[in-house]
Amino acid sequence: MAYDDPLKARKAKYNGMELLVCVASRYLEDGASVSVGTGVPVAAAMLAQKLYAPNLLVIFEAGGIAPLLPTMPISVGDSRTTHRAIQATSMTEVMDTLSRGLVDYCFLGGAQIDLYGNLNSTQVGTDYRKPKVRFPGSGGANDFGSLAWRTMVVTPQSARRFVPKVDFLTTPGYLDGPGSRERAGLPPGAGPYKVITNLAVLGYHPESKRMMVESIHPGVTLEEVRVNTGFELLVKDPLGTTDPPSEDELRVLREEVDPLKLVIGREAK
Amino acid sequence: MAYDDPLKARKAKYNGMELLVCVASRYLEDGASVSVGTGVPVAAAMLAQKLYAPNLLVIFEAGGIAPLLPTMPISVGDSRTTHRAIQATSMTEVMDTLSRGLVDYCFLGGAQIDLYGNLNSTQVGTDYRKPKVRFPGSGGANDFGSLAWRTMVVTPQSARRFVPKVDFLTTPGYLDGPGSRERAGLPPGAGPYKVITNLAVLGYHPESKRMMVESIHPGVTLEEVRVNTGFELLVKDPLGTTDPPSEDELRVLREEVDPLKLVIGREAK
Amino acid sequence: MEGQGRIFTEVDPDLLRGCFRSKSKKLTNKVTSVKEAVQIHLHDGDYLAVGGFGGVRIPTALLHEIVRQGRKGLGFAGHPATHDCEILAAGKCFDRCDAAYIIGLEARGIPKMTRKYFESGAVECTEWTNAALSWRLRAAAMGVSFIPARSMLGTDTELHSAAKEIICPFTGKKYLALPALFPDVAIIHVHEADINGNCHIRGILVSDQDLARASKRVIISAERLVPIDFFRDDQEKTTIPYYLVDAVVEVPFGSYPGNMPYEYYSDEEHLQEWLTAEESPETYQAFLDKYLFGIRDFDAYLELCGGTHRMSQLRDLEYLRKPEGEGAD
Amino acid sequence: MEGQGRIFTEVDPDLLRGCFRSKSKKLTNKVTSVKEAVQIHLHDGDYLAVGGFGGVRIPTALLHEIVRQGRKGLGFAGHPATHDCEILAAGKCFDRCDAAYIIGLEARGIPKMTRKYFESGAVECTEWTNAALSWRLRAAAMGVSFIPARSMLGTDTELHSAAKEIICPFTGKKYLALPALFPDVAIIHVHEADINGNCHIRGILVSDQDLARASKRVIISAERLVPIDFFRDDQEKTTIPYYLVDAVVEVPFGSYPGNMPYEYYSDEEHLQEWLTAEESPETYQAFLDKYLFGIRDFDAYLELCGGTHRMSQLRDLEYLRKPEGEGAD
DSSP states (O other): OOOOOOOOOTTTTTTTHHHHHHHHTTTTTTTTTEEETTHHHHHHHHHHHHOOOTTTTTETTSSSSSSSOOSSSTTSSSGGTTTTOSOOOOOHHHHHHHHOOOOOOOOOOOEEOOOTOOOHHHHHSSSSSOSEHHHOOOHHHHHHHHHHSSSEEOOOTTTTBSSSSSSOOBOOOTTTTHHHHHHHHTTTTOEEEEEEEEEEEEEEOOOOOOOOEEEEEOOOOOHHHHTTTTOOEEEEEEEEEOOOOOOOHHIIIIIIIIITTTTTGGGEE | OOOOOSSSTTTTTTOHHHHHHHHHHHOOOOOOOEEOOOTTTHHHHHHHHTTOOOTTTEEEETSEESOSSSSSSSSTGGGGTTTSEEOOOOHHHHHHHHTOOOOHHHHHHHEEOOOOOOOEEEEEOTTEEEEOOOOOOOOHHHHHHHHSSSEEEEOOOOTTTSSSSSSSOOOOOSSTTTHHHHTTTOTTEEEEEEESSSEEEEEOOOOTOEEEEEEOOOOOOHHHHHHOOSOEEEEEEEEEEEOOOOOOHHIIIIIIOOTTTTTTTGGGO | OOSSOOOOSSSOOHHHHHHHHHHOOOOOOOOHHHHHHHHOOOOOOOOOEEEESBBBOHHHHHHHHHTTOOOOOOOESSSSSSSSHHHHHTTTTTEEEEESSOOOOOOOOOOHHHHHHHHHHHEEEOOHHHHHHHHHHHHHHHTTTTTEEEESSSSHHHTOOOOOOEOOEEEEOEEEEEEEOOSSSSEEEEEEEEETEEOOOOOOTHHHHHHHHHOOOEEEEEEEEEOOOOHHOOOOGSBBBBGGEEEEOTTTTTTTTSBBTTTBBBOHHHHHHHHHHHHHHHHHHHHIIIITTTTHHHHHHHHHTHHHHHHHHHHHOOOOOOOOTTOOO | OOOOOOOSSSHHHHHHHHHHHHHHOOOOOBBOOOHHHHHHHOTTOEEEEEEESSSSSOOOHHHHHHHHTOOEEEEEEEESHHHHHHHHHTTEEEEEEESSSOOOTTTTOOOOOHHHHTTTSSSEEHHHHHHHHHHHHHHHHHTOOOOOOOOOSSSSSHHHHHHHEEEOOTTOOEEEEEEEOOSSEEOOOOOOOOTOEEEOOOOOHHHHHHHHHHHHEEEEEEEOOOTTTHHHOOOOSBBBBBOOSSEEEETTTTTTTBBBBBTTTOOHHHHHHHHHHHHHHHHHHHHHIIISSSSHHHHHHHTTTTTTHHHHHHHHHHOOOOOOOOOOO
């Protein structure tokens, strides 16, 4: 998935991928656990470990627990994910651990996301037997979206992607709104937390559970965010501006986390 | 549990424990699996491996799989049960394996057994809150009696032990008779197989599921068997006589299986 | 809500108990060839599950052989299925699929022709999640027909699964009952195996222990054969015990171009070449003719992909012996 | 039929999720003393589960300390409970018990005073089987409130359990729903642990992996402390990961007089002495005064039982270094 070209005003300083990674990393506190996939999430977790959260427990759904990552993994199951790890266990045990409430954060993506944070990674088109485009499906996304305490979504933002209603509800956000996760039988207290895009950081209104802009990135206007969203967005009052990546963040990210630019160089492709 | 003094006519040749072990061992065929406890069952399995069934898979419920037993274990979980074993796994996995139908034979005992092969290892007296005597309970017995294909019981025989109705039905035999295991939800085709005592080998009538004498041991009369049974026994026609231990069986048992007489010397105590 | 999808496999544990009962527990020599293992143990119409994690510790040699033998009408457990799915799709081997993760190659992208195979209507899917398929295998490993879980609730994934909602008799809470998954055949690649089928896996286990327990027949490919004392000397090595296994084949580099932890890293260039070939039917067919249909066996494939020289490079990459980014040239 | 027994522990997985969420996942030094571990983590009225298999790999040092600190009103998982049960009964520590296997010492016999404790009415029991308690712990480890099983059906064991009959929505077959078992505290003896709580167990695991996952608090006693690299160098060694563990104590011979596989065999003479002492209240009290109440700590117990000389003999027995029957002199 290629991230759209993001901001305008910061060309000399940092690129969009760097911003995504730095912003995402700030939400991970020490002593928490996070399930990560490849790409931005693993870079964010590595950056957090080096800057703010040395004891962040990194979990890969295929079984890698607390590795000392030597470099970016290509697969969430590849051997980098167990490099000097504490444990190389089973996916089943990771999912059990998730179900017991031991996973604080997870990172998810998707082809579509709606105003309640529901995600579609299954198909374009609403006819299940005849999809216009078929995607890989849930993988572990539905499991993490159902059972992790806080779901973070990192995604490029566009009206095509931020839709009023997902074609296929692969992974639960707040489903139909307040109370609907609980009515469906999902564990209370868990669910959508933040959406981090190339334009803004979004959260959810505490009562209505609808998506809400919390801060916009430097150089981005609220109008840009709205134009790139296919539903009516709530706006936090006061609306913040995202702190740009600090020099420290950028240095560690570029020199220690991703020196080969496997993640932060993707935009340049 | 001390075995009653058994037969009369074979003092010079073999004792009661030796007979029990030899007779039990003959029911275990090559390529089958058997879950054994300490004492007679493990001796029988070891004897079978040395004489008839080199590929008998011996399973201990605590997790020991296919050990090369150097000597008699004291506990079904002690380190003898994993001596050069194929696997040292969990009790949970053994129970799963049992539930999947991979355990052909098991050996059980109990303070009481009734005409349908139901076993009591929980208590004397029928008031659960105020037992006259409390025993250890099911342990794994109920699990094996429920899920192993063929349950073998090795026990001394007396009217006190062979009762019309057990005080507490710990482990299912045929419950109330034909069809009642299936009605209770237990898997079809599994259940009681043989009862081997100091007096006789007993089985179950194929239709009525009631206990039936199949053969009596050398020197024992049918009357003795009946006197030592608290319910009406069916008798197979023709009634057989148990083959006494052969010289081969006795030699291997005494020299290789139990040279320290931990099991076969117990009567002498 | 009740899942509208179809269950592709037998759920009744009593039928499976009868099947498992008939397996011999003898220690016997089960070593055979890749060709014979597939010929004897996998039949058209069987339900197949593949060990490993899509592109990690997959039994590539067995997968290629299945395609070359032209197996058709298989059921397939898409439980992280990435390159394994791509291989079987190349042979159009399956027509029904339990879909947790299919088609994609994780961050590498989506192979277009594989996707077309799914979009064409040739494959009937039932939706699940990675956890749901793991737990379905666990239910089977426990010898029960269902297991309760809390994933999928309230979503279209649930709607297109074959799960059913049930109420916990103790808490009154809603759960999804997941039907046990008993595959006809599992194919699993391991680090070491003995001739009897005892297996050692290093690194992540994915769901392979439950998979081996849940499956009617189990075919193992191993990087190397070891004596039984490898296991008797240290029982911690026994990831899969012999009595679950029906056939053993020794295939060094048997997971190539996948990543075999502690052995060799994935060949990203070759995977990329395959992915690129899927851009058009013509390049796809040419690629498959060259690398899959047009060759004799897996050894020929390894030779075609660079042979021992390439394997050494991948071993260096696995062990981080060269600065990252320089090892794959 | 519906089990008439009582469930002694919280079944609602959502309450437990909240509890597990609050556990820190930091790598921190959790090493403490036996005394402090029990003081801080086990309270009167808690529900306690003990790792190992009754007389094999049991945390004897922790069990003695619980008795000496006078813990009362505990719930107890009698999941093969033999010598561990005997120790706790000596302190009259528990008043309710999930009974799968209690009181007895397997083939060694039944300790009379321990049995009297159960027969006196001081202990409320709910009946289970070994598999049922294993599966109850697995349900908890999976974060669900129940799990279906096929043991106990049709028996008085079922009647006096707390299980409930349910119907499989796929097959219509009857199952028993077993309630998840989430102990307040687990105490587990292991071969190696690091200061963070990563643990290595050799030999049979009984149910200890699920037990560690299912319990709100986990106290580990270890034969020896090892550096964290013991685990990072070889992840196959990690039987229990650190984030499940709350306290670690190093206690060499910490399972004595039990059998610690690969370390030392059980002290059958001492176990027999204890068993014989239970023949009368007087001999029982004298024995307990000498070996349990009247001593300072577990080191003193080991000294009283023969110290290093005896431990060497038990190591010889474990390794079959002397002809059987001659080692226990």
